[in-house]
Amino acid sequence: MPFATTLAVNDQRLAAIAQQDARKDRAFAWLTGLAAWSVFFTLLATIGTMFWGGREAFSTFGFGFITSSTWDPVNLQFGAFVPIYGTLVTSVIALVIAVPISFGIAVFLTELAPSWMRRPVGTAIELLAGIPSIVYGMWGLFVLVPFLGEHVFPWVDANLGQLWLIGPVFRGPPLGVGMGTAGLVLAIMVIPFIASVLREVFLSVPSQLKESAYALGSTTTEVVWHIVLPYTRSASIGAIFLGLGRALGETMAVTFVLGNSFNFSPSLLDPGTSITATIANEFAEASISPLYESSLIALAFVLFMVVLAVLIPAKLMLRQLAKRAGT
Amino acid sequence: MKITLKQSVLAVCASLSMSLSFAAEITGAGATFVFPAMSRWSSDYNAATQVKVNYQSIGSGGGIAQVKAKTVDFGSTDAPLKPEELAAAGLVQFPSVIGGVVPVVNLKGINAGQVKLSGKVLGDIFLGKITQWNAPEIAALNAGLALPNVRITVVHRSDGSGTTFNFVNYLSKVNAEWKAKVGEGVAVRWPTGLGGKGNEGVAAYTKRINGALGYVELSYATLNKMSHISMQNAAGKFVQPTLDSFRAAAASADWKNSKDFYLVITDAPGAASWPITATNFMLMQKLPTSPERAKAALEFFKWVYANGSKSAEALGYVALPNELVAQINAYWIANLKY
Amino acid sequence: MSANSGQVAQSDSARQISKADFAERRYRKRKIINGVMLTLSAAAALFGLFWLGWILWTTLGKGAAAMSLSLFTEMTPPPGVESGGLANAIFGSMLICALGTAMGAPIGVAAGVYLAEYANHTKRGEAIRFINDILLSAPSIVLGLFVYGLLVKPFGGYSAIAGSVALALIIIPVVVRTTDEMLKLVPTQMREAALSLGIPLWKMNIQILARAAWPGILTGILLGVARISGETAPLLFTALGNQYWSTDLTAPMANLPKVINDFAMSPFEYWNSLAWAGAFLITLFVLALSLIARTLSAPKKADL
Numbered sequence: 001m002p003f004a005t006t007l008a009v010n011d012q013r014l015a016a017i018a019q020q021d022a023r024k025d026r027a028f029a030w031l032t033g034l035a036a037w038s039v040f041f042t043l044l045a046t047i048g049t050m051f052w053g054g055r056e057a058f059s060t061f062g063f064g065f066i067t068s069s070t071w072d073p074v075n076l077q078f079g080a081f082v083p084i085y086g087t088l089v090t091s092v093i094a095l096v097i098a099v100p101i102s103f104g105i106a107v108f109l110t111e112l113a114p115s116w117m118r119r120p121v122g123t124a125i126e127l128l129a130g131i132p133s134i135v136y137g138m139w140g141l142f143v144l145v146p147f148l149g150e151h152v153f154p155w156v157d158a159n160l161g162q163l164w165l166i167g168p169v170f171r172g173p174p175l176g177v178g179m180g181t182a183g184l185v186l187a188i189m190v191i192p193f194i195a196s197v198l199r200e201v202f203l204s205v206p207s208q209l210k211e212s213a214y215a216l217g218s219t220t221t222e223v224v225w226h227i228v229l230p231y232t233r234s235a236s237i238g239a240i241f242l243g244l245g246r247a248l249g250e251t252m253a254v255t256f257v258l259g260n261s262f263n264f265s266p267s268l269l270d271p272g273t274s275i276t277a278t279i280a281n282e283f284a285e286a287s288i289s290p291l292y293e294s295s296l297i298a299l300a301f302v303l304f305m306v307v308l309a310v311l312i313p314a315k316l317m318l319r320q321l322a323k324r325a326g327t
Numbered sequence: 328m329k330i331t332l333k334q335s336v337l338a339v340c341a342s343l344s345m346s347l348s349f350a351a352e353i354t355g356a357g358a359t360f361v362f363p364a365m366s367r368w369s370s371d372y373n374a375a376t377q378v379k380v381n382y383q384s385i386g387s388g389g390g391i392a393q394v395k396a397k398t399v400d401f402g403s404t405d406a407p408l409k410p411e412e413l414a415a416a417g418l419v420q421f422p423s424v425i426g427g428v429v430p431v432v433n434l435k436g437i438n439a440g441q442v443k444l445s446g447k448v449l450g451d452i453f454l455g456k457i458t459q460w461n462a463p464e465i466a467a468l469n470a471g472l473a474l475p476n477v478r479i480t481v482v483h484r485s486d487g488s489g490t491t492f493n494f495v496n497y498l499s500k501v502n503a504e505w506k507a508k509v510g511e512g513v514a515v516r517w518p519t520g521l522g523g524k525g526n527e528g529v530a531a532y533t534k535r536i537n538g539a540l541g542y543v544e545l546s547y548a549t550l551n552k553m554s555h556i557s558m559q560n561a562a563g564k565f566v567q568p569t570l571d572s573f574r575a576a577a578a579s580a581d582w583k584n585s586k587d588f589y590l591v592i593t594d595a596p597g598a599a600s601w602p603i604t605a606t607n608f609m610l611m612q613k614l615p616t617s618p619e620r621a622k623a624a625l626e627f628f629k630w631v632y633a634n635g636s637k638s639a640e641a642l643g644y645v646a647l648p649n650e651l652v653a654q655i656n657a658y659w660i661a662n663l664k665y
Numbered sequence: 666m667s668a669n670s671g672q673v674a675q676s677d678s679a680r681q682i683s684k685a686d687f688a689e690r691r692y693r694k695r696k697i698i699n700g701v702m703l704t705l706s707a708a709a710a711l712f713g714l715f716w717l718g719w720i721l722w723t724t725l726g727k728g729a730a731a732m733s734l735s736l737f738t739e740m741t742p743p744p745g746v747e748s749g750g751l752a753n754a755i756f757g758s759m760l761i762c763a764l765g766t767a768m769g770a771p772i773g774v775a776a777g778v779y780l781a782e783y784a785n786h787t788k789r790g791e792a793i794r795f796i797n798d799i800l801l802s803a804p805s806i807v808l809g810l811f812v813y814g815l816l817v818k819p820f821g822g823y824s825a826i827a828g829s830v831a832l833a834l835i836i837i838p839v840v841v842r843t844t845d846e847m848l849k850l851v852p853t854q855m856r857e858a859a860l861s862l863g864i865p866l867w868k869m870n871i872q873i874l875a876r877a878a879w880p881g882i883l884t885g886i887l888l889g890v891a892r893i894s895g896e897t898a899p900l901l902f903t904a905l906g907n908q909y910w911s912t913d914l915t916a917p918m919a920n921l922p923k924v925i926n927d928f929a930m931s932p933f934e935y936w937n938s939l940a941w942a943g944a945f946l947i948t949l950f951v952l953a954l955s956l957i958a959r960t961l962s963a964p965k966k967a968d969l
Binding site: 021022024025027028029031032033034035036037038039040042043045046049050053100101102103104105107108109111112121123124125126128131132133134135136137138139141142143188191192195219220221222224242245246248249250251252256276279280283297300303304307308311312315 | 922
């Protein structure tokens, strides 16, 4: 019965192949799963290492590490208030400038610009988002700093600096470097990032909604204000928070133009320092003292926590929009 | 863009095998103070012997840490380690070259060497007590010079450095309030001013801000055509930072009686001495991870003492006097087993 | 009666006129607001584009001025020397980035495959995607410090490999994200067709899905490479730098971002011009990669 044996042999071979495939399937699933979970563990390991490295600083200074503004490498007294303040202030300034401009660009690209312009300008914005941050830092130092120092800051100091109540924020020597300059450079860096995300978000609004509004006689502004913005509210806020996360973690762009001073000053014209600039400047020589090194790693941990506090709500808000859009 | 696994594994294997054979590359790290000289010596030595000496200027503190951790073959520092520290870390220390820390100023209408300052006044400026260039304390020292009513912007180092160490060591010697309030070290808590990263950063900021007063090593000042300050030394005379005034300060130093060459020569006596002269020190392990590389490093230093003085002086450093070199040779023979 | 109706008629038409008047005024007000807001948004766009254009212009101008063949043939010079190029830095950057990509891209693609095929719509998958997005936006300096503690301190030396690992950690989340998105875009019918033919999962993934989504995945990798080629902070703590040409992976290696960082801040004019040339090169490289990535992904999107 040769045919039957052929069938039986075939069956055996098929069974063998099926077993092999099952094994390969398992191996494949296992390998890819390993890769995916390694991402998870990398983040945990990073946070853990930062916390572990910073434990000496935390245990020595306690909560005072965050509130003290003394950064004294000679007497090994480290308080991170000034760098934390600098990081937060420069990022807030960056957002205050970048958000309206990014909205303007996104609205321009989705509603205003003629269709032949939209693709190239949109592409240009995305390309600009890819310029390395060190270029922004260099441009800031060589071009913006002299410009601001000679033409803008003297005016600001003389006029805005004399106002009641908000004067101290604008008073100071026209050095050109300082927190205001760093905030401006950060803003310019973050604009293409937020603008391109906002553009994607605005484009996701179903055209039926907008067309219905137009059909009822709305002006473009009304469509944007009453339809697009409310629809994309969580995603827009999420995009802004992503930009904030980027600004908080930026190192090279600010180190060049911040001035690296640990003296606390509320003025935007005065130099300051940020967490990333402090770590980048001082890490190499800090290894001479375990407490010094631990303090810098503790700073990194604090930064990571601040970034997480910004990113997690952002992600949740973006997730909400995705759910609503049905993806 | 994506390299196949095979290619990358081959590349890794090839380079590992290359590095396992004797690497004709010595690594050193440390002071930015001596970076111009190290750089020039390194490329000249490479041209002569094919040996690469890769020096990274990450600051004296970094150099000390790296050589202690044995991650480099030699470290360089402007702040000498005390003999106890050296013994504890198993290191030897010897001078390499002498230079000077120079206060530099950017003031419209003022040329190099015109402004005179004393140590105490310099300290007061860096303390933030004197804030304008036409302050009476400065005017008192500069009769006949019209100083503008411009704000003084202090520029210091944002990273730890032996340049800072020598500078604040000098300020501590001549200004009691500085000593009490700030003290000395490779990095200090600056009462006022901006921080630039490295000598380069201080020079960059000083050049950009009118009224800025910073401190850099002479070669950075010379190469950048910056205006230096004339300082009053311990003998009361006002001197300019020149190779001769550095040499005078170095000559007054008592090397013979120093243990492990621990000696800071700021505020040196002598009518012609520059008050902020600094010595750069090299650190090496007594028990290195690679004796061949350590030996090669010593060969490099021998070459530097013999052939490096001309290029060093072209950059604003002073070569070590011959007696000192002899003393160093004896020290090597006594302390190093390779 | 007629007087009354006349009055009513008059007030009716008066009301109508005033209504029309009111509507007209209202409409004009809305038009004005619209005009103002749109002008503001156009002005904002112009303002933003102006700054960006200025940066690009400065980089192109100063960088192009410093361009010459010697950039690619000569090493980084010591201070005060008026000749020299960026050859060792360019090579070092390429090597470190290539290694980082070689290490990170496969892991990223594998993780993306897992997310899209095995963990899609599961809580597990959502958690990993969440974590991945956080890693994507993490400050690169923190990742650099992490690798420093892992690979530099214990092994006693800065090395190019440590630099590559740091860059790999930065590129992985980018590749994971884009691979995930691209695979999700492949229509389910393809999977169903393959499975109904009895093709095992692993074969389906590698030979069918990956091939379908390959341009998109490559785009993700290219964007990741663009991102890591400009990163400075992580390399400061891992690969450090080198004055010379080096192919030794276990030793410090020159790289373009660090050289730009050192040279840009220095007061030496020649070094400044080299820094601008380096910045110009990186910008061109990133722009080219982004353009290639866009052209690769665009037709795919149109198809779908």
